[in-house]
Amino acid sequence: MSLNRSLISPTSNPLLERALIEKLQRRCETAGSLGELEPVSVRLGLMQNTLKPRFREPQLVMFAADHGIAVDGIQGPQHHLQTHEQVHQLLTGRVPVSVFARTQGLDLTVVDCGVANALAPHEHLMARKIAHGTRNTRVGPAMALEQAHAAIRAGMEIGDSLRGNMLACAGLGVGSHEAAALVISRLADAPLRDLIISHTHMDPDELNRLMTLLTAAQTRHRDVVDPVEVLAAFGGFETAVMVGVMLVAASKRHLIMVDGMAACAALMVASQIAAAVTDYCVFCRSQAHLGLDHALNLFHASALLELGLDSIDGTGACVSWPLVRSAAALLSEVADGEDPGPSQPLAMGDTGHGALSRGGRSSGGRQDDSIY
16 A cells, blocks of 8 residues: 655744743743753644643553564563563553553553464553564565555554553564664664664674674565565564554654654654654653664654663653653743743734734644555
8 A cells, every 4th residue: 555645744833933942041031041851842842833832641652562583582671571471561560661650640551563472451451463473574574565554554543542642652572672673774774783782791692693683684675675665574563553653643743752772663664754753752761772872863862861771661751751741841831920921923924923822722733644
């Protein structure tokens, strides 16, 4: 199925950006400099097309799937647990991310995009299994092209159904990091080794073994360059579903918190479908993995918060969420005695040329998300 033109709007708005900066400057006259929170505040205002960004019903969605390349002995950061066991721990609150999500007011959902094992029903589990895991990309495409399209469409349906206006995305599954690294390496023309090496003291024998396996996959699919075809050749179902979710979230002008390599791979694919999707993203990290440093650099980004975590993806998004709320509060929470003021400046074409309007938010909300 061919891709149609995306109607995701860029957030660029010089008039609004100037008004946001001036508003922050007035706040800083009494509060002092608030450092890196200030540019985040401006970005949030531009995303929501308002001088008063606010969030409602924030969502943390974990996308889980198994990967055929894991049969070659690739192990994830929680290598002692299989994917279905990690999902069980998430749903039963046995890992920090579950606790953090609850304490930070994030609604946690786990999406079964392609876990090899059957999962017991749970109120926080969403069943969207494309297949029982991908195939081994080293010996053939990880998924059929039709499966990649189906996964993206499933993600768009999920994105359309989610409540709230903030979505934190993270992937889960043994082999997820390696599959995502292959996608990013091909689409960004980035050295695979830089995305795979975990730390400076990584066992050289293990690194060489990984590179041998993954280079063989690259060679097998050396002629694949189309973003969705690259996704089908190398990626996981969790990444494919995230692509659709991100596209719809951006079309609604919602904030997307991107946590981990699989989420970065999904954003890389989504941005080649609709470049403006990156305007709606901030980045988080849950692992001190050198490969993730390189992935973030490809987006000219850094993580909101660096705590040296070594946990499953999604943890960094949870602990970063209070920073995002604080950045929004700089603009939306009015100090005692301050004029509440407008929610947005007048359009450049209106009389006043920069004067502030008392009207509500514009209709610059959701765009047509008929990507497929």
